[in-house]
Amino acid sequence: MKKILNKKIVFFGGKGGVGKSTSASAFALTLAKQGNRTLLVSTDPAHNVGDIFQKPLSGKPQTLTDNLWAIEIDPDEETKRYLDGVKKNLKGLVKSKMVEEAHRQIDLAAGSPGADEAALFDRLVSIILDEKAAFDTIVFDTAPTGHTIRLLTLPELMGAWIDGMLKRRQSMNENYSAWMEDGEPVEDPIYDILHKRKERFSAVREVLLDERQTEYVFVLNPERLPIVETEKAVQTLKKHDIDVRTLVVNKLLPKEETSSFFQKRMEQEKEYLEWINRTFAQDKIYIPLLDGDVSSLEALHQVSERMEAELYVRP
Ligand SMILES: Nc1ncnc2c1ncn2[C@@H]1O[C@H](COP(=O)(O)OP(=O)(O)OP(=O)(O)O)[C@@H](O)[C@H]1O
Ligand SMILES: [Mg+2]
Structure with a gap:
């Protein structure tokens, strides 16, 4: 059985335009057709999952078909929600005359690099932790490679960053307790958050x-x-202990074409496929190039059927 099956969470990544959204959508549809409650999540700021299913999507799970729901994360909305949360956390922590200035600083931070990512990551965390129980599988369609790698390695970075903050606060609090000389540990709401x-x-x-x-x-x-x-992305993720174990090789030339033009392209494709086989030991799912874009449910079913055959029939 292919490694991609029976997983709780599946991420689809890859270079721009290779077919991440198409593959993630087709895979989610395949699982749903087999009776698995499936949630498809798009984390790409330039969405097109809604276009593929021809349904407007939002930040809350919307039904697409039987057993299939989808969320499109809107980075602006998430950034706003995230910063509102930060402001709420500040209540009671900052002296009231400081609140206005603190809010001004937070609003300024909304435009700074990294704010969108932090917000997106926060939403990713909440989807994974809070929706996991309600679905058999959550399928993530991600943005092109660099963005995804940063996103996936954030827990490690954020973990280290928070550790540093916690240590600093702890020693500050200890100093403060010692200075107060009553030995009572100080309450620190920031530490708790x-x-x-x-x-x-x-x-x-x-x-x-x-x-x-x-x-x-x-x-x-x-x-x-x-x-x-x-190749590069697989190595980078490996350094962060993330193992890529499945590849979707998409847009294979149709074998039935026999013109000399196609023969030539096919020969070149054969070399690239050999390169892929030599380089990657991962499970592979092969999807042919259709005669048009995968922008209708009918075309998506076609890709999904092909995927299903690859997942269950091939050894
Ligand atoms: N097997 C296929 N046959 C024909 N067209 C395909 C196939 N796979 C993808 N496409 C088309 O290629 C284009 C890119 O596909 P898709 O949007 O899935 O890629 P992506 O990797 O998600 O792109 P982005 O990096 O912009 O998010 C789309 O127009 C899609 O319809
Ligand atoms: Mg996409």
Whole structure:
């Protein structure tokens, strides 16, 4: 059985335009058709999952078909929600005359690099921790490679960052207790908030690093640049203890074409497929190039059927 099956969480990543959204949608549809409650989540700021299913989507799960729901994360909305949360946390922590200035600073931070990512990551954490019980599988369609790698390695970075903050606060509090000379530990709401976040990040990290629960899929085409980029991405993720164990090789030329033009392209494709086989020991799912874009449910069913055959029929 292919490693991608029976997982709680499946991420689809890859270079721009290789077919991440198409593959993630087709895979989610395949699972749903087999009776698995499936949630498809798009984390790509330039969405097109809603276009593929021809349904408007939002930040809350919307029904697509039997057993299939989808969420599109809107980065602006998430950034706003995230910063509102930060403001709420500040209540009672900051002297009231400081609140206005603190809010101004937070609003300024909304436009800074990284704010969108932090917000997106926060939503990812909440989807994984809070929706996991309600679905058999959550399928993530991600943005092109670099963005996804940053996102997936955030739990590690954020964990280290929060650890540092917690240590600093702890020693500050200890000094303060000693200075007060009554030895009573001081109450520190900021410490508690940080600690809670740390616990949620650790919980997510555990899920993301558990290969029985989470699968990482890279989509590529039998072409030079996607192969090179996939090699690099697989190595980078490996450094962060994330194992990519499945590849979708998408847009294979149709074998029935016999013109000399196609013969030539086919020969080149054969070389790239050999390169892929030599380089990657991962499970592979092969999807042919259809005669048009996968922008209707009918075309998506076609891809899904092909995927199903690859998942269950081939050894
Ligand atoms: N097997 C296929 N046959 C024909 N067209 C395909 C196939 N797979 C994907 N496409 C088309 O290729 C284009 C890119 O696919 P898709 O949007 O799934 O890629 P993506 O990797 O999600 O792109 P992005 O990096 O922009 O998110 C779309 O127009 C899609 O319909
Ligand atoms: Mg996409």
